[in-house]
Amino acid sequence: MKSLRILAISLLAAPTLAMAQADGPTAQQRRGTEANEPTGIGAPAARDAEAADRALNGWWRDAGPTRDQRLAWFRQARFGIFVHWGAYSVLGGQWKGQPNPGYSEHIMRVARIPRQTYKDEVAAKFRPDAYDARAWTRMMKEAGAGYVILTAKHHDGFALWPSKASDYNIAQVSGFKRDPLAELVTAARADGLKVGFYYSHAFDWEDPDAPGNDWDYDNPAGDKKLHGGADWWNTYPQFLTNTDRYIDRKVIPQLNELISRYHPDILWFDTPGKLPFFQQARIVEAVRKADPNVVINGRAARSKDLNLGDYLDTADRPAELRPTAGDWEAIPTTNESYGYNALDHSHKSVEHFVRLIAKASAKGGNILLNVGPRGDGVIDAPDATILAGVGRWMSVNGESIRGTTRTPLDRQAWGDSTVKGDRLYLHVFDWPKDGSLRVGGLLSPPKRAYVLATKAPVAVRHVGGADYDLTLPAQAPDAADSVIVVETDGPVRGEAGRLLETRYGSNQLLAFDAKAEGDGFSYGDGKTARFYVDGLERPGNRLVWSVRATQAAPVRVRLRYSTPDKTPPGRAVVRYGATTLTAPLVATNGEKDLREVDLGLLPLTAGDLADLSLTLEGADKPVHVFDLRLEP
Structure with missing residues (x-):
């Protein structure tokens, strides 16, 4: 039991009711007012504690012994394909001629498209006649992937299968007579791929009882931060009755449908923090009851101290990967959007993804590479090109990825x-x-x-x-x-220990890979310009790399950093043996403005492991530290 809890901390059946119609802010606020009754609700914190105890001493504990069996295929695959595809794909990142900033699958929220308008002008037009599931899975198989995950229901609440639990689905809204999920499952099985579905359980902009839509309804957890914002259940617990109703009426019945109809190998959840932990846990318990063998990702139910998934998830769009204990998965995407965006041409190179797959496998993790097919069901040409390029590399080198485990060697200069x-x-x-x-x-x-x-x-x-x-x-x-x-x-x-070599150019020492000595450290999420460590402004804190060199040689030390504001960031201090290097830092133009400072020449000495440390002096506010580069 103790080992299960340590693993969980490392990051981190309901009746079907008639579907409520979207009836606007007044009625929704009335339901919230009607729910303003203390009877049977209970304090959210107490219910969280009860849910954690129920999991740790019951259903989650009981699922522990079969976890390795569930994850065997996941560990073998190491590489999968994520597919963000739905009604939003029709728009291609534009609404009424205006480009949508950010993720195109969030266009309903960002453009604040009313539910009825989205239904009539977007979802009703999602009829992907060119969708060929077998063409997809062959492309994925040739890319070297071992599994595929499709968005069965994203945050817009639109189901890509003929759901009986909600009439907001592809069959009833758009009249599309085929079942995209069934076709994908059949094709994936034929090509030897494991298959699963993304299901947005905690965020649903269609359902009036769900968190998130605050432009049609008086709902919490949206951009307006109504009723307490992120922790709305503490300041406005009346809405808990609404979210309970949403879970009982839509979430659990639809998850039961996905499991009973399609028998997925994995279910992938997202944004759990839109619901209180005890409601997240109730959903996961229902899934585990419906299928003890389905793999559940790490964004299903998590609190500060507990994660009820089978593995952990890192943040979106990683550029660098922070060492993570246990099983984990990162989800890069080909450009900067997950859903199809016709205006986003920022596609990364094949080299970027090949190296990311290798880096993740070295750290014991998986890469779930996302593509966003067009609204007609065709995978866009740039995405197809990337998959083909990764596939060429995997066809030759796949054995160095599939079934591999975390390396006991430190990262090498090459x-x-x-x-x-x-x-x-x-x-x-x-x-x-x-x-x-x-x-x-x-x-x-x-x-x-x-x-x-x-x-x-x-x-x-x-x-x-x-x-x-x-x-x-x-x-x-x-x-x-x-x-x-x-x-x-x-x-x-x-x-253990990093061997420094000057023959291969720069030796990059990531802050992510350093030992953080002290307290109060925080970490960026790994995206471009966000693979940093904060906390060196606290007295006594330092980042330490254990390094050695096989020959004495001078190297130039450069620090990359940024500052969230204009507060003077003090001085950087690097210590190695008897040598100390210092350099003043200047404030940058925000956290995305990475600067490099030259601390001077450091004489490496040949021999045993030694600490190379970084501290800050005179810094009052956080400084984002990305890496040290040691160059010949």
Whole structure:
């Protein structure tokens, strides 16, 4: 029981009623007023505690012994495809000729489109006649994915299947006679893919009893922050009767439909904080009762101290990945939107996603790469190109991803590594110009090594301690990520500590990878310009990297940082052995304005592990620290 709770903390059957019609703010406020009765509601905090106890000492505890069995396929896959597709796809990120900033699937909220208008002018036009589920799954299979997850109901409340629990669905609103979910399940099974569905349980802009829509209804949890904003249930618990009604009438019945009709391998939830924890937990308990074997992601039910999912989720659109204990998943998307946006041409490179998949696997996690098909059901050309590019790499190097486990080696100057039994896969992002690759921290003696793409043998030479030099071909097999296989004598073992090498250019020491000594640290979510650590302004706090070098050499130290406001950020101080480097910092133009400061030359000494630390002096406000770069 204790081990289950530690895992959970690491991040972190109902009657069907007739569907309520969208009847506007006055009636909704009346229901809220009618719910302004203390009888049977109970304090939310007490109900949260009761729900946690019920889970920890009941249904969630009972599901613990079969968790490894549930997650076996998830760990084997390491790479899946997310599909954001729904009524919003028809709009392509525009409403009435105006572009929608941000995620296109949020256009109903951002443009504040009335429910009836959205139903008549958007959802009613969602008739994806060109949808070919088998074409999708073949593309995903060829990309090297092991599973696919489709948005069955996003925040707009629109169901992509002929739901009996709610008439707000594709069959009754748009008249589309096919079942997209059934077709996807059939196609996925035919192509050997696991399949699941995203279901927005805590955020529903269609339903008058659900949180989120504050432009049609007097509802909490929307952008207006009515009734207490994020913690509305503490300041206005009267609405709990409404959300209970929404859960009983729509959420649980629809989830039961998804499970009984389609038998998904995984259910993917989102934005749980729109509901109090005890209501989140009630939904997950109902799912676990309906199907003990379905995998549940980490955004279903979570509080400060407890996560009731089978694994953890990082934030959206990661650029860098923070080390996370246990099983986890990151969800990048091809551009900056999840739903189809015809105006967003910010697609990342194939190299970006190949390296992200390798980095996630090295840290024991999965990548769920999102694509947003068009409203007609066709996967857009730029997305298809990215999937094909990833697929070319996976067709050659897939064994270095699938079924691998967290590497015991630290990140290397040239790239990263993954592990499978007695095989160490070296993911070389920066191919050495001199043909010599130094691998640091490998305790298991190598038996042989070869290039995965060509099977060409690679000579291995022990250079002392846990370090080895590999002699590589002159040309890299793949500019994005060339994989070298090292077969070892017994399971791969490694030692802690970052080996600094000047032969491969810059040594990047991410703040995410540092040991944070002190208290009060906070972390960015990993997006571009958000892979930072805060907290060094607190006296005594420091970030520490355990490093070593095999030869003495001077390196130039550069710090990347940003400041949320114009408060003077003080001075940066780097310490290594007897050397101290300092440099003043200047305020930046907000947190997205990354600046680089040169702290000077640091003389590396050859030998054992030593602490390289970063502190701030004279800083009164948080400073976002991203990384140190050590350059020859």
